[in-house]
Amino acid sequence: MNIEEIRQEFPILEREVDGKPLVYFDNAATSQTPLCVVNAITEMYNCHKANVHRGVHTLSQEATDRVEASREKVRAFINAASVQEVIFTRGTTEGINLVASSMGEKIFNGDEIIVTQMEHHSNIVPWQLLGQRKRIRLIVVPVKEDGTLDIEAYEDLFSDSTRFVAISHMSNVLGTVNPVKQMIEIAHAHDVPVLVDGAQAAPHMPVDVQDLDCDFYAFSAHKMYGPTGVGVLYGKKKWLERMTPYQGGGEMISTVSFKNTTWADLPFKFEAGTPDFVGIAALGTAIDYIQSLGMDNIASREQELLEYATARLQEIDGLRIYGTAPHKGAVISFLVNDINSYDMGLLLDKLGFAVRTGHHCAQPLMERYGVTGMIRASFSFYNTHDEIDRFAQAVQRVSAMF
Numbered sequence: 001m002n003i004e005e006i007r008q009e010f011p012i013l014e015r016e017v018d019g020k021p022l023v024y025f026d027n028a029a030t031s032q033t034p035l036c037v038v039n040a041i042t043e044m045y046n047c048h049k050a051n052v053h054r055g056v057h058t059l060s061q062e063a064t065d066r067v068e069a070s071r072e073k074v075r076a077f078i079n080a081a082s083v084q085e086v087i088f089t090r091g092t093t094e095g096i097n098l099v100a101s102s103m104g105e106k107i108f109n110g111d112e113i114i115v116t117q118m119e120h121h122s123n124i125v126p127w128q129l130l131g132q133r134k135r136i137r138l139i140v141v142p143v144k145e146d147g148t149l150d151i152e153a154y155e156d157l158f159s160d161s162t163r164f165v166a167i168s169h170m171s172n173v174l175g176t177v178n179p180v181k182q183m184i185e186i187a188h189a190h191d192v193p194v195l196v197d198g199a200q201a202a203p204h205m206p207v208d209v210q211d212l213d214c215d216f217y218a219f220s221a222h223k224m225y226g227p228t229g230v231g232v233l234y235g236k237k238k239w240l241e242r243m244t245p246y247q248g249g250g251e252m253i254s255t256v257s258f259k260n261t262t263w264a265d266l267p268f269k270f271e272a273g274t275p276d277f278v279g280i281a282a283l284g285t286a287i288d289y290i291q292s293l294g295m296d297n298i299a300s301r302e303q304e305l306l307e308y309a310t311a312r313l314q315e316i317d318g319l320r321i322y323g324t325a326p327h328k329g330a331v332i333s334f335l336v337n338d339i340n341s342y343d344m345g346l347l348l349d350k351l352g353f354a355v356r357t358g359h360h361c362a363q364p365l366m367e368r369y370g371v372t373g374m375i376r377a378s379f380s381f382y383n384t385h386d387e388i389d390r391f392a393q394a395v396q397r398v399s400a401m402f
């Protein structure tokens, strides 16, 4: 990978913060966007903007073609069996809410859903909301000290009441890559379907939904070099066909009358209203961009950055890293002595470093480790060893100020 050349695709990496060169280590919150994706957005607005799936006119056809081409790119990207299993959403959060709402209709009172202690709030709260309508109990897979899941405990959590499993592929805090394939196999042995929250995995490792055999897989475009406001929900056709629509409106119907309305075919049954068709088209370009770099190249570059940064940060006195799983993505959450993460984040920002502080939308996990927040540095292939060196120096310097 020619990192210098790659960085030129991301003009934001050239900017300064407070007179210091920006070092962007908040990629797990959102990644930056290459020029080709920004250009795709501009081109859609300048040349092809028309509502999709509706008009006979040329512009509408062009916009529709781009949306459907993007759907095929997503299908290939995750190796779904059919484009009918690829639903465009607003993001991971909406995808999970869709499943909780539409699939939840099939989960009956007094039933159990298994989640893990490391879930993002967006894979906890939708199930709790469902629990307000139906009597649902969340059963939680514990996280071990090193940030891995207790898989033996997971196996023991299944009961006759277990109806669903919702787990993240990769933790946004600990970086842990969970053995989801194995966990899905265990769930399927109990006849329980599984949703995988792939928000962190999809941008950083090859994902094959057929190989995983997951029932649902949700992810967000903005974390994978794509635009904001767009996401993908993959669902097995056998479930999607049985599920009720999530929202009602235009586009998701076949016929409407005041007596009886029938639903459109998949995937449109779950895509009510005008979608963010500009963003969807640009997601296709983001996938092209990722493919042009090669997912294996991205993954190995990021592993190398992770190892380097881990070694550099471990040299700092009093620094504790949370999450030391053997199989881990390029995310490092840490604290130094008893310094508050927010206070440290503010000082790091003054030096140009963009890191995330606080609970990272994972308060139950913070509770697990007995802290209220952590500092998180999360890397992308466009980050450099030099940035990591400067970061380690800055953390050292800032720590000494407390």
Ligand SMILES: *Cc1c(COP(=O)(O)O)cnc(C)c1O
Pocket: 028, 029, 090, 091, 092, 093, 094, 120, 122, 123, 168, 170, 171, 172, 197, 199, 200, 220
């Ligand atoms: C970011 C994130 C989400 C939520 O994604 P949105 O794009 O905000 O909908 C869910 N799960 C994980 C693991 C995440 O990192």
